[in-house]
Amino acid sequence: MNVLDGATIAAPHRVDCDVAIVGTGPAGAAVARTLAHAGVRVVLLEEGRWVQPRDYPTDGFSAMTLLYRDMGANVAMGNAPMPVLQGRAVGGTSVVNGAISWRLPEDVRAGWVTDDPGLAETLDAAELRTIFDGIERDLGIAPTDVAVAGPKNLLMAKGADALGLEHRPIARNTRGCEGLGRCLQGCPQGHKQSMDLTLLPEACKHGAQILSRVKVTAVQTEAGRAVGVVGQAAGGGQVTVHARHAVVLAASAIQTPMLLLQSGIRHGPVGQNLQAHPGVAMVGQFAEPVRMWQGATQGHEVIGLRKEGIKFEVLGYDPGIIASRMDGMGREFSRNLSQLAHEVHWGVAVRAQGRGRVRVGWRGRPLISYNLTPHGVDCIRRGVRVLGEMFFAAGAERVLPGAFGWPAVVTDRSEIARFETEGPTQANAYHGAITHLFGTCKMASDPTHAVVRPDFRHHTVAGLYVADSSVFPTATGVNPQTAILALATVCARRVLLA
């Protein structure tokens, strides 16, 4: 792959190209591949480093320091402070996510078009279907093989069956998965088809260049047109990329609005309308060892309540993170570690109605605000109840709801059945996290309510495009990677047409 490490750039460095792309996650990679195939000279800029799969750390802490933005400890402030998990590496979050793949649900697509008929051409169902077919083929997207699922995934299937809930193996972008359970630390065997192993090498084969460890600090404009970007290399040199044709921002729903704000491009509700899928994890303890760090990281999901904004997934992370969720402090905590192999974590993710905001904070750091609404809390209460009942139906002896104000350990199914109506209503009673972010550079026809046009062009700055999930009008209610890939591909086609 054609990667220049910014750590080696100590002096001013200038690059000329047709299109500069900020970010190498799914959005940036999809745009780069499409443009490079068309013969466009593309340069991608990435703040993180390029890490080979063989160098991915074994333990969760080292993986988070190496591959995650702010070691996954950046927090969305609000009535329930929640960590915001994002990757920071060549390949973006695709390097450290669970490889979960969902097409943009038709009901979500149709809802967007109904709300803004101007989006109909961009979101043409037939064009998207063709793009999704190609993505699924190229990334080996297929349901998780039962042979590598491991007990934690099979137990969810058993629990959902008992409750009569619709469920299925998760479709994932993997090839030859061995069920190592290390997706969230980066697959050491390179089985996960993350962008650094798939679309980016393909783009580079067609002439694209990647500048890693270069933090873009501003979009440059001249006479109302984007003409390039400037950034700071890890080696200390200033990097200037002059883009003859266009600048495409694909840095995520946090970093893209930040970059626009820092560049003085403040048109529209930039940074506003932040939407997300807050989620909480619940613990089940089984008599037999389950070893949740083994088997496909996230291999099964329950989708029966998806249209009500609630989705359930198996979780799989390093024992260092599992342990921190265990009950107790001091000796009780140490003693509870003996239960580690018996624990399974399942999560509920919510298509929440909250609207947050991204601002530029101290020293240019993102200041993220987000509140869980009463509706979001209600969904979580329902989700915890369903998860608890699924755990018991799957054979768990104990469940740990993880909600302050409710018994830490529940052994009676009737006690968890009451959770939906009697569980805590304060948002901060729950320990959640945010993994999917949308809407901070909303795409719409009306320039007063949007940052970019339906063809991904910025409403007021010519030659400037946004391709990541910040353009999504709303949260999707499902894992967004494949939808991001598809819409970014549409964005690239619009760049080619311009």
Place this chain on the structure above:
Amino acid sequence: MNSWLDFEMRWLRQLLDATLPDLPERAGLPQVDLTSFWPELAQSAPPLLRLGLRATTWIFTWLPVVLPGYYRPFYALSADQQDAFLSRMGHTPVFMLRQLAATLKVIASFALFRDPASRRALGVVP
């Protein structure tokens, strides 16, 4: 952590060790060498986490001084008292104190499971 004073680091280490102490049947965090852990944490932790960890260190070291039954800083408490104090913080209705306790648990867990010997002892391979 680079700007932390030596005594602050000692206080933090005492808090972390008491969060995941040794048991008769298994070694805990006190047996883990954290020499290489600190610089990795210092380099990667965002400002809010560093601030939170420092606040945790000061508040949990000195809060026992004003709590009935303790009346001494954390480092001067007996092992039983330290255990009781941390357990109380983990279940306090005061959200901020619970968050500080959760911060300690996260850092202690990361540190323990970064150590290959500790992973093996708990049956985690690799």
